[in-house]
Amino acid sequence: MASMSAWTAADIPDQTGRTAIITGANSGLGLVTATELARHGADVILAVRNTSAGETVAASIRAETRNATVSVRQLDLASLDSVRAFADRASDELDRIDLLVNNAGLVILGDRQTTSDCFELHFGTNHLGHFALTGRLLPLLERGQSPRVVSLSSLSHKGAHLDFADLMFEKTWDASAAYGASKLANTIFGIELDRRLRAAGSPIISTLAHPGVSRSNLTPRAWENRGVVGKLIASAYAAMNTQPTEQGALPQLYAATAEGVHGGQFFGPNGNNEQRGNPTEVQATAEANDPSVGKRLWEVSERLTHVDYLDA
Numbered sequence: 001m002a003s004m005s006a007w008t009a010a011d012i013p014d015q016t017g018r019t020a021i022i023t024g025a026n027s028g029l030g031l032v033t034a035t036e037l038a039r040h041g042a043d044v045i046l047a048v049r050n051t052s053a054g055e056t057v058a059a060s061i062r063a064e065t066r067n068a069t070v071s072v073r074q075l076d077l078a079s080l081d082s083v084r085a086f087a088d089r090a091s092d093e094l095d096r097i098d099l100l101v102n103n104a105g106l107v108i109l110g111d112r113q114t115t116s117d118c119f120e121l122h123f124g125t126n127h128l129g130h131f132a133l134t135g136r137l138l139p140l141l142e143r144g145q146s147p148r149v150v151s152l153s154s155l156s157h158k159g160a161h162l163d164f165a166d167l168m169f170e171k172t173w174d175a176s177a178a179y180g181a182s183k184l185a186n187t188i189f190g191i192e193l194d195r196r197l198r199a200a201g202s203p204i205i206s207t208l209a210h211p212g213v214s215r216s217n218l219t220p221r222a223w224e225n226r227g228v229v230g231k232l233i234a235s236a237y238a239a240m241n242t243q244p245t246e247q248g249a250l251p252q253l254y255a256a257t258a259e260g261v262h263g264g265q266f267f268g269p270n271g272n273n274e275q276r277g278n279p280t281e282v283q284a285t286a287e288a289n290d291p292s293v294g295k296r297l298w299e300v301s302e303r304l305t306h307v308d309y310l311d312a
């Protein structure tokens with residue numbers, strides 16, 4: 001595939017008339033994504049846990065982009081009730097959705113934690129919350145114009161494995177393995193969703209993106225538990241090796257807006273160490289691309305969330 005090394009946020013096609021929902025848009029990559037979509041004319045909905053912080057963010061995006069159609073809605077992906085309430089309100093308020101960016105994500109440190117539905121926090125929030133959200137918003141997306149779903153993967157999916165016998169890390173707790181597994185689940189979900197959309201003849205496409213290693217609230221937290229020396233090494237590493245958030249958001253903006261993108265594609269940085277650089281098409285691991293793993297994750301996710309959609 002041709003290099004997209006010259007692609008920048010200035011190349012985002014006009015988004016006027018498109019309605020976009022971005023999860024976790026209060027900070028980091030989600031904030032940049034929401035801002036650039038608004039700058040290019042989209043009606044942007046910030047789907048966030050903390051709505052008062054969200055209103056402050058929305059006001060600054062409106063001021064910076066001169067786009068008034070930026071709104072805030074409450075969404076806590078760590079609660080299936082909150083996901084349902086968000087989707088119900090969207091169905092009441094919107095005729096259609098053209099773009100859903102499944103961007104929110106968390107990394108925790110220390111002891112194992114759970115969502116309000118008793119799911120391990122990474123798997124429950126990063127994967128199951130977005131699985132339920134996407135399923136509940138599918139009817140609105142079906143009515144969209146060239147509708148797209150973009151899900152956020154991570155380089156960490158490469159070292160991860162889904163152990164279906166211990167998806168919730170109840171037997172062996174390892175916070176970074178749990179984060180990696182949740183990002184592998186995001187990756188499997190994005191690929192399997194597109195497979196099912198194609199089989200159903202849907203107009204929606206599902207794509208994936210990862211930001212390499214980008215400055216945000218998330219990256220320092222991922223390194224916090226490495227001790228004093230680890231922290232020093234990590235902050236020196238971060239200063240040298242992380243890329244600006246604006247750069248890290250380009251793969252997801254490309255997946256969300258660039259012409260010629262088709263379902264199932266995965267975009268990430270095109271750097272010499274794959275952690276930084278401009279967007280290009282990248283490959284997920286064999287496990288992420290395995291349809292039998294996709295089918296299994298789908299069945300488990302439907303059972304756990306009680307959201308059934310797109311039979312294989």
Ligand SMILES: NC(=O)c1ccc[n+]([C@@H]2O[C@H](COP(=O)([O-])OP(=O)(O)OC[C@H]3O[C@@H](n4cnc5c(N)ncnc54)[C@H](O)[C@@H]3O)[C@@H](O)[C@H]2O)c1
Binds near residue numbers: 155212214
């Ligand atoms: N920064 C990186 O280098 C990097 C690398 C790989 C993948 N990612 C992925 O990029 C995405 C964005 O992360 P970021 O780096 O901008 O981090 P960030 O912490 O700045 O942003 C994550 C956002 O998700 C929100 N969020 C967390 N839990 C939530 C919940 N329960 N409900 C709703 N929103 C919730 C947070 O409030 C925050 O606004 C994540 O999916 C992350 O896994 C980031």
